[in-house]
Amino acid sequence: xxxxxxxxxxxxxxxxxxxxxxRGGGLLVGVGDDAAVFRPRPGRDLVLSSDxxxxxxxxxxxxxxxxxxGYKSLVRAASDLAAMGAEPRFFLLNLALPARRTGKWLDxxxxxxxxxARRCRLVLAGGDxxxxxxxxxxxxxxxxxxxxxxxxxxxxxxxxRIYLSGVPGRAQLGLELIRRGLHRKSExxxxxxxxxxxxxxxxxxxxxxxxxxxxxMIDTSDGLSTDLSHLCESSRVGAVLWRDKIPRPQVPxxxxxxxxxxxxxxxxxxxxGGEDYELLFTVPRPRAGKIPPQFQGVPLTAxxxxxxxxxxxxxxxxxxxxxxxxxxxDHFEK
Amino acid sequence: xxxxxxxxxxxxxxxxxxxxxxRGGGLLVGVGDDAAVFRPRPGRDLVLSSDxxxxxxxxxxxxxxxxxxGYKSLVRAASDLAAMGAEPRFFLLNLALPARRTGKWLDxxxxxxxxxARRCRLVLAGGDxxxxxxxxxxxxxxxxxxxxxxxxxxxxxxxxRIYLSGVPGRAQLGLELIRRGLHRKSExxxxxxxxxxxxxxxxxxxxxxxxxxxxxMIDTSDGLSTDLSHLCESSRVGAVLWRDKIPRPQVPxxxxxxxxxxxxxxxxxxxxGGEDYELLFTVPRPRAGKIPPQFQGVPLTAxxxxxxxxxxxxxxxxxxxxxxxxxxxDHFEK
Numbered sequence: 001x002x003x004x005x006x007x008x009x010x011x012x013x014x015x016x017x018x019x020x021x022x023r024g025g026g027l028l029v030g031v032g033d034d035a036a037v038f039r040p041r042p043g044r045d046l047v048l049s050s051d052x053x054x055x056x057x058x059x060x061x062x063x064x065x066x067x068x069x070g071y072k073s074l075v076r077a078a079s080d081l082a083a084m085g086a087e088p089r090f091f092l093l094n095l096a097l098p099a100r101r102t103g104k105w106l107d108x109x110x111x112x113x114x115x116x117a118r119r120c121r122l123v124l125a126g127g128d129x130x131x132x133x134x135x136x137x138x139x140x141x142x143x144x145x146x147x148x149x150x151x152x153x154x155x156x157x158x159x160x161r162i163y164l165s166g167v168p169g170r171a172q173l174g175l176e177l178i179r180r181g182l183h184r185k186s187e188x189x190x191x192x193x194x195x196x197x198x199x200x201x202x203x204x205x206x207x208x209x210x211x212x213x214x215x216x217m218i219d220t221s222d223g224l225s226t227d228l229s230h231l232c233e234s235s236r237v238g239a240v241l242w243r244d245k246i247p248r249p250q251v252p253x254x255x256x257x258x259x260x261x262x263x264x265x266x267x268x269x270x271x272x273g274g275e276d277y278e279l280l281f282t283v284p285r286p287r288a289g290k291i292p293p294q295f296q297g298v299p300l301t302a303x304x305x306x307x308x309x310x311x312x313x314x315x316x317x318x319x320x321x322x323x324x325x326x327x328x329x330d331h332f333e334k
Numbered sequence: 335x336x337x338x339x340x341x342x343x344x345x346x347x348x349x350x351x352x353x354x355x356x357r358g359g360g361l362l363v364g365v366g367d368d369a370a371v372f373r374p375r376p377g378r379d380l381v382l383s384s385d386x387x388x389x390x391x392x393x394x395x396x397x398x399x400x401x402x403x404g405y406k407s408l409v410r411a412a413s414d415l416a417a418m419g420a421e422p423r424f425f426l427l428n429l430a431l432p433a434r435r436t437g438k439w440l441d442x443x444x445x446x447x448x449x450x451a452r453r454c455r456l457v458l459a460g461g462d463x464x465x466x467x468x469x470x471x472x473x474x475x476x477x478x479x480x481x482x483x484x485x486x487x488x489x490x491x492x493x494x495r496i497y498l499s500g501v502p503g504r505a506q507l508g509l510e511l512i513r514r515g516l517h518r519k520s521e522x523x524x525x526x527x528x529x530x531x532x533x534x535x536x537x538x539x540x541x542x543x544x545x546x547x548x549x550x551m552i553d554t555s556d557g558l559s560t561d562l563s564h565l566c567e568s569s570r571v572g573a574v575l576w577r578d579k580i581p582r583p584q585v586p587x588x589x590x591x592x593x594x595x596x597x598x599x600x601x602x603x604x605x606x607g608g609e610d611y612e613l614l615f616t617v618p619r620p621r622a623g624k625i626p627p628q629f630q631g632v633p634l635t636a637x638x639x640x641x642x643x644x645x646x647x648x649x650x651x652x653x654x655x656x657x658x659x660x661x662x663x664d665h666f667e668k
Contacts, residue, residue, distance in 0.1 A: 002560070002660070005564075005567075028379060028484065029418075029484065029486055032487075032568065033418070033486050033487050033488070033568070034383060034414040034417035034418055034487065034551075034552060034553060035381045035382055035383035035414045035415060035417070035418050035420070035475075035477075036381070036382045036383065037379050037380070037381050037382075037418065037484045037486075038379070038380055038382070039379050039380070039481060040374045040378075040380060042376060044374075045362060045371050045372070045373050046371070046372055046373070046374060046380070047369045047370070047371050048369060048370045048371075048372070048424075048426065048459070048460065048474070048476065049368060049369035049370065049426070049460060050384075050426035050427075050428050050460065050461050050462065050472070050474050051428070051462055052428045052430055052462055052464050052470070052472065054430055054464055054466055054470065056466070056467070057430070057464050057465065057466055058464075080368040080369045081369060083368040083369070084363075084367070084368055084369050084371065086369070090382075092382065092383070092384040092474060093384075094384050094385070094386045094472045096386055096388055096391070096470070125382070126382065126383060126384065127384050128384065128385055128386055130386050130388055130391050130392075131391065132388055132390070132391055132470075133390070133468075134467075136386070136388065136430070136466075136470050136472075138384070138386065138428045138470075138472030140382070140384050140426060140474040141369075142382065143369075147373060150362065150363065150371045152363055152367050152371075153366075153367050153368065154367070217368075218368060219368060226336070230339075233339075234366065234367070326336070
């Protein structure tokens with residue numbers, strides 16, 4: 001047995017995984033062969049997404065706890081399934097890391113990933129490992145859903161209501177605290193949590209798809225303004241957001257007293273903060289009455305409307321309309 | 335449109351890809367949404383594999399032509415489909431690269447990848463891009479095959495004949511030429527080719543599965559000795575190889591005259607050289623007569639037999655038996 005086989009066995013022990021076989025829930029071949037093999041249930045569409053999670057880009061190995069890196073790398077990919085309305089099934093893990101990260105760091109990383117796997121009901125079905133100077137994770141998730149229920153980015157129509165789950169900007173606020181070295185203050189730990197361990201909205205996404213309530217959906221991994229612009233571009237529409245309706249994170253007064261800082265402004269955080277993994281979805285007017293004020297404890301808020309005019313705008317209570325510039329996260333502009 | 339969207343559009347133009355839709359061959363949603371969506375054909379099993387291809391580990395950006403990096407990163411993943419007997423369908427690409435590689439280098443990389451995609455009949459269905467100090471590629475391939483025909487590593491039985499496609503060690507010989515700076519000599523270019531542009535054995539793998547000829551299969555990405563040991567471990571068996579039957583690469587006499595070098599020994603190359611992506615498969619005795627001497631011009635050679643005794647051994651013409659140590663590529667032992 002070589003080093004790689006040993007490492008794969010260690011990963012497969014730490015994370016919910018199945019070697020495949022009759023009781024594998026459709027998984028005929030799992031970890032340990034050239035590829036995973038599964039038998040889809042009849043009448044299902046399959047949903048497939050792949051995401052990188054790279055040291056120095058998506059996390060800082062010396063700042064972020066390894067549990068968070070393991071957790072977020074999987075949640076980030078699983079959130080793409082939520083955004084289509086799919087139910088998670090299996091995932092593949094490509095893990096590259098240096099020798100000094102193969103001990104305790106890897107154990108903690110796997111604890112975080114196992115937690116995300118249980119939460120998302122994802123089972124490890126394969127992948128590979130490599131030695132590499134920095135940690136580089138790539139994760140592929142596979143989900144399933146009843147045929148023809150998938151929610152894309154491209155079917156929003158003028159007049160549709162725009163909804164958002166949760167409170168945007170909380171993950172960014174957590175990151176700003178870390179950037180300022182304030183994340184170890186026990187009183188602020190709860191504020192850092194949404195950045196380190198965001199909750200994917202899988203149940204909500206699947207529920208919206210199953211009941212055909214939404215016309216389009218995207219997750220807010222890049223920030224509300226940027227992901228709204230993605231959705232509008234794909235749908236060839238525009239949007240107007242209602243300024244007073246947009247939920248905002250609570251920024252502690254002690255933090256705000258440290259001086260004016262646009263990056264800590266609650267509205268700025270809500271509009272442009274990334275990595276919330278909330279769901280942004282559109283609902284045709286006649287079905288808007290069926291959207292409850294919250295789903296499993298998570299608030300669902302109508303924050304605006306899709307427009308024919310292909311611009312992103314914000315409407316004040318006073319009736320003033322301003323253009324909204326997407327200022328969220330661009331994975332390639334750094 | 336942000337940087338990342340522009341880059342994704344450029345990739346999708348360069349590589350066979352489909353945005354999804356009615357004519358997408360089962361692909362309902364392709365590049366550009368949160369995830370790819372496809373509708374499997376009834377009565378098919380799905381085969382899924384994911385492979386990293388990292389600068390400094392799997393290729394050297396300053397030595398290997400970008401066309402080769404793009405080509406090999408996809409062929410490496412597609413070869414896992416060949417090894418199960420699956421027909422390739424779609425792939426996802428996670429591409430991380432530094433700014434200085436986004437110009438001509440990326441164009442050439444995509445030319446190589448497009449060539450591999452056409453050869454493997456793989457269509458790009460999604461992925462992501464990131465800025466990163468080094469090139470890091472991760473590819474997920476999805477294949478399909480008739481239900482219950484999949485060929486795993488774990489079903490070889492004592493008495494089965496061991497077959498190998500092609501000539502092992504050719505890719506390693508090409509790498510050795512590059513290591514010695516001899517790859518630019520025009521007479522030796524054909525010898526470097528199997529290292530830069532290996533041929534995946536997709537048609538052979540699918541044919542063996544379709545006709546239920548093989549009992550188990552693996553591709554020789556890590557080298558014959560190492561991959562045979564993987565297959566035997568998974569199947570809980572051993573093997574004896576017939577020394578005189580193992581095909582060997584031709585090493586030019588001029589190269590051999592440069593002095594004795596075990597790494598350039600034809601038998602050593604054949605047994606331990608990596609990255610050939612040939613197929614190593616086992617055939618139950620009664621079906622061995624149905625294996626032709628070649629398939630589509632590629633030689634198929636019986637090189638040994640599976641044994642109950644869980645050891646890897648080599649049998650000389652003289653009748654002498656020696657132990658075979660797996661000495662191929664271990665992605666984690668460097």
